Amino acid sequence: MPFxxxxxxxxxxxxxxxxxxxxxxxxRKSLNLVKCKGQISGVLPHICDRCGDDMEILVNESVDLLLSDGACKTENLDVMEFFGSIIIDEILHSEVESLKAGYFYCKNCENL
Structure with a gap:
């Protein structure tokens, strides 16, 4: 989807x-900035970070980002830079990878 x-x-x-x-x-916020406000919800397959068993993470995350058409000179860390188009799939992928970077334990390992 083009800007x-x-x-x-x-x-x-x-x-x-x-x-x-x-x-x-x-x-649209300015010539080169677009505001993305949304919600990611559902179930994400994951592996327990303690025992390695398969598990699921229930996802219900708010997304509030600025999207820049090209390089953005700002101190705001919630800006994603794109070159030529907005890729909603890429935003979803990035948010999921950030979520998966946390530690998650299955029900058997939560209280250990």
Whole structure:
């Protein structure tokens, strides 16, 4: 989806990948910045960080980002830079990888 398709109005989106749903709105903030406000929900397969057993993480995460068309010179860490288009799949992938970077324990290991 190109940046120029996002006008000042709210531009709704929704994608589903595996068992996760990412939905929300995009809105233009300036010539090179678009606001992404949304929600990621569903179930994420994971491996227990203690015992290695398969488990699932229930996901219900808010997403509130600025998206930049090109390099962005700001101190704000919640900016994703794109070159030529907004890739909603890429935002979802990035948020899921950030989530998976945490430590998660299965029910058997939670109280050890």
């Amino acid at each position: 120029d398709r996002v006008k000042g109005d709210v531009f709704p989106f929704e994608i589903t990948k595996d068992s996760l749903k990412f939905s929300g709105n995009l809105s």
